[in-house]
Amino acid sequence: MKFAHLADCHIGAWRDPRLRQLNIKAFERAADICIDKKVDFVLISGDLFNTSLPAIDGLKAAVKTLKQLKQKGIRIYIIAGSHDFSPSGKTMLDVLEEAELVVNVVKGNVEDEKLKLRFTVDEKTGAKITGMLGKRAMLEKTYYERLDLELLEKEEGFKIFMFHTALTELKPKSLEKMDSSPVSMLPKGFDYYAGGHVHIVKETSLEGYKNIVYPGPLFPTSFSELEELGRGTFYIYDDGKIECMPVQVINILSLRIDCNHKTPDQIEQELKREIQNKEFINTIITIRLKGTLKSGKISDIPLKEIFDELYEKSAFFVMKNTSGLLTKDFEEIKISQHSVEEIEDNLIQEHIAQSKLDIDKAEQLELVKNLLKTLNAEKQEGERNIDFESRLKQEAIDTIKLDKEFN
Amino acid sequence: MVKGRIIGGEFGNILVRQKSDAELELGELLVASTPQSKILMQVIDLVYGSQISQQNLELISGMKLEEDADLELMDENLRNYNLAALKNLITIKGDSARLSKSLPSFFSEVKQVEKEDIKFLTKPKNPLYLGKLRSGSKTLDVDIFLNGEDVFSHHILIPATTGKGKSNLTSCVLWNSTGNDYCGNLVLDPHDEYYGRNNLGLKDHPNKDRVSYYTPKNPPQGAKTLRINIKSLKPPHFNGVAAFSDAQRQAISAYYRAFKENWIEAVLLEKPLKVKFHEDTLAVVARRLISLLDIEVDEENLVCNDIFVDNGAETTTNDICDELENSKTVIIDTSNFSGAVEILVGSLVSTEIFRRYRNYKMKGQLKDKPVISIIIEEAPRVLGKEVLEQGPNVFASIAREGRKFRIGLTAITQLPSLIPREILANMNTKIILGIEMAPERQSIIESAAQDLSSDNRTIASLDVGEAIISSNFAKFAIPVKIPLFEELVKQNQKKEDVQINFSGVKVV
Structure with a gap:
């Protein structure tokens, strides 16, 4: 049995069209490798898309690639992730499933308040696949708490569990604040645990749980991931052998400059030394400046000039991060390095504390996050304003479960 | 009448x-x-x-x-x-x-x-329910509460002979404090009894989302596998755990200064130091660490056999501290550990939470934090005179000055006389169960918050579940009947009626 395990493709993640194209390219490259390696099937453990209703260009490219895999007889099993799950149930993954391009394995029924997941059997190999979708802020936790583990554990055969959740026991220190769930929430005794959500590349086993694999994103989705991962990855399982496959669609060069006790001139010189006599064809360059300047202001560093020079040397894309750069005058100012999601979470948590709604705090959190997600939807290409408005309204009504009052 | x-x-x-x-x-x-x-x-x-x-x-x-x-x-x-x-x-x-x-x-x-x-026995702010008022062997329908915030931060001692209900009392205290925002409990559980893996326990609490259970083996659904990355361990965590000589301590410090979080790996792999130490000293340090942490050295690699690992589990200590700060009850199953490993785990978490709370005090944020109570069974293992003569440890520091930082101990023991008098005196609440041994009774009477000099015989005659609470936060030494934990659970269990909408799961 040979299968590929991808996760966190995040098609449509980057705002810049050049980088956004790289997400698609990475997905296409991974599909090519899967075809070359003659895998029996492909698992995508959540976040194929960056939103539940992706833009047309990314969707079109994804459909083309999925179709290509299908034509080669390679079935694709998916679960929804925290980004492409929709609380109102309107996600493009459903459309892809209707079109028989993918199979969503999160299916089952509820009996005696227990969630009883069912297996999807891969016809070619007999592998039994099931899994749990991912939601934002670990809101899938309640699903796991109600999950009938025994039912899944007693099933015989080669079993795969797909999940889109951070596991507490495997969380790296850098993701310490990320919501997570203990591994004991997963059913024991499966042959492969196909993880997603955490953008780390890790393959490990714990007592009762062998082959827990996080393949990492198919292409880095943030500045720091570009620096740390340098490329995308996925895994191929081949009769017990697990191999990490790099997906290199572009070169990435990360420049980190320690700016402590340096003047803007010195930093400029240092940057120039780093880039002199080099070409940067097909390369993304990240520049991170960190520390406290000896004198001058951050704007005294001629970054635009450096950028221009890099583009002249054929750089594909240049990015900078100066969030850790301070001047002496402003040393006491705290720079928040949280992600947008973390800031959002903190704000919601603070406001929930003051809320007078007569519902459980966890439910309030879920409600607010779902509503935010719904209202964050972008207008689709060709969609009329009036249609967009009514779609948003309807989804918001669905999310806050006021359909009876409004319809 | x-x-x-x-x-x-x-x-x-x-x-x-x-x-x-x-x-x-x-x-x-x-x-x-x-x-x-x-x-x-x-x-x-x-x-x-x-x-x-x-x-x-x-x-x-x-x-x-x-x-x-x-x-x-x-x-x-x-x-x-x-x-x-x-x-x-x-x-x-x-x-x-x-x-x-x-x-x-x-x-x-x-x-x-x-x-x-x-009627003067009123319900305080942050009430901690301890049982019903007792008059002799008769139980009166009067609930006894103490201010949990005060009681936990000023340390609790639970002395009793085996079989007099220490575990039942501790279970009740944990049950009644869990779910309250004013406190977080850290429980080092050497008998794996408080979570209730196979019987009633805190897993059955109505606020079970505020209970976190760490166990090294076969965690039940929702529990966490206890693993600790050796990078989390610092030299002070070994105080009171293993008796190192001065030379060995100096060697450990030198390794920590040179290799920071990788110091244990450096010791075990015999990486060279700039400072010279006698090779026997280094060998003893390495041998003791190998034995304590159950790690083997295979050429240039470490092979970790127990809870201390060199891969993964990087956030365990901080996760536990975060949970405590979020007013959770964290139970660590130490039933499979040797005494030294149990104390090392407790020392690691206690040191970290103590460090955090000192920091909060410095920043003026301490009043917003919940009180932390650290429950230690067989307390003389860390607070005993003999142990403390070998050097200080974090538990003794907490006993002496923890209340200033809103951290308290709940020390459980059969042998309070082994704990130094100044520490016993710092334990401002004593929930005294039946004690048959006269020297043990005497040590409690001498350090009680109220004059118990005439209660020697009464303490000896306390039956199972009967207790006397002597506390700085009580007006008199209150006789109480501790509820039976099983009954407490049954009274407080509520049927979950939350309907979950499993959206995203395709119904088949």
């Missing part, structure tokens, strides 16, 4: 003649009146009294025993009786109470204590 009449005695030892149809017990609470107030008293001793001389009593009993004489005493209820010695507990005026400084009226009646008499 009248139980007797005051006939003499002195302050702290008031003599009462028991009414013939009443039955007084050691520890029973009684009320007598003065013109302005009521005085709450407690029976500390019981003796016989008789109007017939001892000689005559001996003669009459001999006649009954030896000659089977059909003798009856005239007015037996008047002539033979019981006498009880009472101590003053508190003077009650209306709804308030203060320490007793006067005697009740001579020859006044003493009555059974009623709910009305003890």
Whole structure:
């Protein structure tokens, strides 16, 4: 049995069209490798898309690639992730499933308040696949708490569990604040645990749980991931052998400059030394400046000039991060390095504390996050304003479960 | 109900003649009146009294025993009786109470204590329920609460002989404090009994989302596998865990300075240091770490066999501390650990949370944080005189100064006499269960918040589940009946009626 395990493709993640194209390219490259390696099937453990209703260009490219895999007889099993799950149930993954391009394995029924997941059997190999979708802020936790583990554990055969959740026991220190769930929430005794959500590349086993694999994103989705991962990855399982496959669609060069006790001139010189006599064809360059300047202001560093020079040397894309750069005058100012999601979470948590709604705090959190997600939807290409408005309204009504009052 | 009449005695030892149809017990609470107030008293001793001389009593009993004489005493209820010695507990005026400084009226009646008499026992802010008020062996329908925030931060001692209900009491305290925002509990559980893996326990709590369970083996659904990355361990965590010589400590410090978080790996792989140490010193340090952490060295690699690992589990300590700061009860199953490993795990987490709270105090944020209570079984292992003679450890530091940082210990022991007096004195609440050994009782009496000098016999006679709470936060040493944990759970279990909408799961 040979299968590929991808996760966190995040098609449509980057705002810049050049980088956004790289997400698609990475997905296409991974599909090519899967075809070359003659895998029996492909698992995508959540976040194929960056939103539940992706833009047309990314969707079109994804459909083309999925179709290509299908034509080669390679079935694709998916679960929804925290980004492409929709609380109102309107996600493009459903459309892809209707079109028989993918199979969503999160299916089952509820009996005696227990969630009883069912297996999807891969016809070619007999592998039994099931899994749990991912939601934002670990809101899938309640699903796991109600999950009938025994039912899944007693099933015989080669079993795969797909999940889109951070596991507490495997969380790296850098993701310490990320919501997570203990591994004991997963059913024991499966042959492969196909993880997603955490953008780390890790393959490990714990007592009762062998082959827990996080393949990492198919292409880095943030500045720091570009620096740390340098490329995308996925895994191929081949009769017990697990191999990490790099997906290199572009070169990435990360420049980190320690700016402590340096003047803007010195930093400029240092940057120039780093880039002199080099070409940067097909390369993304990240520049991170960190520390406290000896004198001058951050704007005294001629970054635009450096950028221009890099583009002249054929750089594909240049990015900078100066969030850790301070001047002496402003040393006491705290720079928040949280992600947008973390800031959002903190704000919601603070406001929930003051809320007078007569519902459980966890439910309030879920409600607010779902509503935010719904209202964050972008207008689709060709969609009329009036249609967009009514779609948003309807989804918001669905999310806050006021359909009876409004319809 | 009248139980007797005051006939003499002195302050702290008031003599009462028991009414013939009443039955007084050691520890029973009684009320007598003065013109302005009521005085709450407690029976500390019981003796016989008789109007017939001892000689005559001996003669009459001999006649009954030896000659089977059909003798009856005239007015037996008047002539033979019981006498009880009472101590003053508190003077009650209306709804308030203060320490007793006067005697009740001579020859006044003493009555059974009623709910009305003890209205001053109110429910404090942040109430920690400890049980029902007890009068002798009778349980009164009066709930006893202490201010949990004060009690936890000023340390609790639970001394008792085996079988007197230490575990039951601890389970009840944990149950009643879990789910409250004012405190987080860290439980080092050497018998794996508090979570209730296979029976009733904190997993059955209505706020079970506020209970976090770490176990090294076979975690039940929702529990976490206890693994600790060796990079989390710092030299001070070993204080009180392993007795290193000065040279060995210096070597450890040198490794930590040179290799920071990778110091254990460096010691075990014998990486060179700039400072020179005798090779035997380094070998002993390495050997002890290997033995304690159950790590093997395979050429250039470490092979971790137990909970201490070199891969993964990087956030365990911080996760636990975060949970405590979020007012959760964190139970660590240490039942498979050696004593030293259990203490090392406790030391690691306690040191980290203590460090955080010191930091919060410095920043003026401490008042917003919940009190942390660290529950330690067999407390003399870390607070015993012998252990502390070998050097300080974090638990002793917490015992001495933790209350300033809102961190308290709940120390459980059969042998309180092994704990130094100054630490015992710092344990401002003592929930005393039955103690049969006199030296152990003595150590508790000498360090109690109230004068228990006349309660020696009462403490010895405490039955299973009966306790006396002596606390700086109680007006008198309160006799209580601790509820049975199983009954507490059954009373408080609520049926979950939350309907979950499993959106995203395709129904088949």
